[in-house]
Amino acid sequence: MKLPKLKRYQKDFEYSYSFGVNPTLDLIKYRGEQVLKVLLKKEVSENDREDVNRIEEWCKENGVPVSFNERAIERIAYKENTYVIGIFKKYTEDLDPEGDHVVLVEPRNMGNVGTIIRTMKGFKFNDLALIGPSVDVFDPKVVRSTMGALFNIRFKYFNTIEEYMGEYGDHNMYTFMLKGKKSIKDVKFNTPFALVHGNESRGLDEKYLNIGESVVIPHSDDIDSLNLAMATGITIWESRR
Amino acid sequence: MKLPKLKRYQKDFEYSYSFGVNPTLDLIKYRGEQVLKVLLKKEVSENDREDVNRIEEWCKENGVPVSFNERAIERIAYKENTYVIGIFKKYTEDLDPEGDHVVLVEPRNMGNVGTIIRTMKGFKFNDLALIGPSVDVFDPKVVRSTMGALFNIRFKYFNTIEEYMGEYGDHNMYTFMLKGKKSIKDVKFNTPFALVHGNESRGLDEKYLNIGESVVIPHSDDIDSLNLAMATGITIWESRR
Numbered sequence: 001m002k003l004p005k006l007k008r009y010q011k012d013f014e015y016s017y018s019f020g021v022n023p024t025l026d027l028i029k030y031r032g033e034q035v036l037k038v039l040l041k042k043e044v045s046e047n048d049r050e051d052v053n054r055i056e057e058w059c060k061e062n063g064v065p066v067s068f069n070e071r072a073i074e075r076i077a078y079k080e081n082t083y084v085i086g087i088f089k090k091y092t093e094d095l096d097p098e099g100d101h102v103v104l105v106e107p108r109n110m111g112n113v114g115t116i117i118r119t120m121k122g123f124k125f126n127d128l129a130l131i132g133p134s135v136d137v138f139d140p141k142v143v144r145s146t147m148g149a150l151f152n153i154r155f156k157y158f159n160t161i162e163e164y165m166g167e168y169g170d171h172n173m174y175t176f177m178l179k180g181k182k183s184i185k186d187v188k189f190n191t192p193f194a195l196v197h198g199n200e201s202r203g204l205d206e207k208y209l210n211i212g213e214s215v216v217i218p219h220s221d222d223i224d225s226l227n228l229a230m231a232t233g234i235t236i237w238e239s240r241r
Numbered sequence: 242m243k244l245p246k247l248k249r250y251q252k253d254f255e256y257s258y259s260f261g262v263n264p265t266l267d268l269i270k271y272r273g274e275q276v277l278k279v280l281l282k283k284e285v286s287e288n289d290r291e292d293v294n295r296i297e298e299w300c301k302e303n304g305v306p307v308s309f310n311e312r313a314i315e316r317i318a319y320k321e322n323t324y325v326i327g328i329f330k331k332y333t334e335d336l337d338p339e340g341d342h343v344v345l346v347e348p349r350n351m352g353n354v355g356t357i358i359r360t361m362k363g364f365k366f367n368d369l370a371l372i373g374p375s376v377d378v379f380d381p382k383v384v385r386s387t388m389g390a391l392f393n394i395r396f397k398y399f400n401t402i403e404e405y406m407g408e409y410g411d412h413n414m415y416t417f418m419l420k421g422k423k424s425i426k427d428v429k430f431n432t433p434f435a436l437v438h439g440n441e442s443r444g445l446d447e448k449y450l451n452i453g454e455s456v457v458i459p460h461s462d463d464i465d466s467l468n469l470a471m472a473t474g475i476t477i478w479e480s481r482r
Contacts, residue, residue, distance in 0.1 A: 111352065115468045122460035122467055149464055185482070219363035223390055226363055227356050233471045234478050241426070 016138035018086040021051045026148030027086045034088040038066045041083035093154040095127040101194040103129040114145025115229040121149040128155040173212025180216030189239040200228045257379035259327040262292045267389030268327045275329040279307045282324035334395040336368040342435040344370040355386025356470040362390040369396040414453025421457030430480040
């Protein structure tokens with residue numbers, strides 16, 4: 001793939017960026033075959049010297065071009081102290097038909113999706129389904145908030161929940177809703193399962209009451225709802241408890 | 242208190258702002274005595290008409306000035322579609338000596354603190370202690386991410402954990418650390434208790450191993466740590482389970 005003049009990320013790019021040393025290390029570790037190029041600044045802090053050397057060596061061994069290009073980095077990066085950028089071809093992957101899944105319906109907030117991905121990895125969930133119009137997981141704001149975990153999960157987009165269920169019909173579906181029929185404390189999660197959460201502002205609509213088992217996370221009336229990442233984190237935690 | 246010409250919020254102001262209809266309703270409901278003034282735009286969406294009327298009536302009954310001032314709103318607000326702003330005198334309050342507390346040591350990220358406050362209210366925690374140099378909870382970015390819950394909790398700043406323990410010595414302290422001696426799944430939380438969490442980047446330092454009972458939230462090696470709001474949310478959830 002030939003790269004054009006590099007600019008700040010836009011959703012329609014065929015490639016995206018990892019910013020900083022640790023996310024770029026995770027990129028080459030888990031998605032090495034996607035890496036197109038690495039950009040470096042000449043000055044590197046003493047702390048990071050060793051890691052940056054590892055990145056350079058990896059590139060040499062794998063025939064990936066490295067370029068010292070301060071101006072390109074300054075043009076692309078959001079933070080001033082960025083001195084490593086990995087450029088990688090975007091990808092998607094089938095989910096594990098036997099693994100437990102997290103399913104997000106029309107998520108909109110990049111920080112939420114990033115935090116969910118980081119939490120998934122913390123509790124051995126490796127598969128994320130995104131239903132309908134969703135956050136672009138390759139947006140650098142998502143990549144950053146996953147702290148590198150993005151490169152270590154599988155994810156796939158689906159137009160509708162029916163499309164997802166067509167492919168992964170064996171999964172036991174648990175749909176999380178304020179109107180859910182059962183408290184999460186009483187649910188026995190039968191593997192392989194899918195934890196399904198709705199949009200930040202609307203949650204899941206009524207039709208999800210008839211899909212799988214609908215579940216509520218009981219909380220006080222003092223709040224309208226939990227934050228999406230928090231609700232998903234609690235279900236991830238409980239399902240592994 | 243006499244208000245100067247209104248500008249975007251700064252930390253050294255004696256007052257802060259609630260943006261939007263719902264946060265302002267929570268402000269007058271829970272902290273009515275702190276309200277200095279309400280700003281309104283003339284145009285209001287049909288959906289919000291009734292709530293805005295309630296705010297106006299409340300102001301009339303309580304002798305709080307209301308001003309139609311589009312230009313001030315545009316100067317202060319971050320979002321274009323803001324048409325209600327509550328201006329309130331900042332406050333602090335002693336924590337409930339018999340209630341369970343959340344204790345955050347040097348938290349830095351406004352979104353995290355806001356999400357934690359919202360989650361606290363969801364699970365009946367009403368008291369937050371902030372130790373050392375911390376996020377300003379009155380920053381509008383925090384206020385917004387609490388979704389109004391800020392006005393419905395007590396919080397107090399302390400210079401050190403020792404200062405906090407001097408005032409609330411009866412609380413059983415649970416300190417959450419990667420090196421914690423006991424898994425959260427094996428902890429019995431004895432009330433009144435304090436859930437103590439460290440900073441986003443460093444966590445709690447070694448001295449906290451000798452304060453109360455140190456606890457770990459077990460997670461996989463695939464991530465360095467959980468996001469602070471997520472970790473705190475899981476401890477809030479588990480302690481109420």
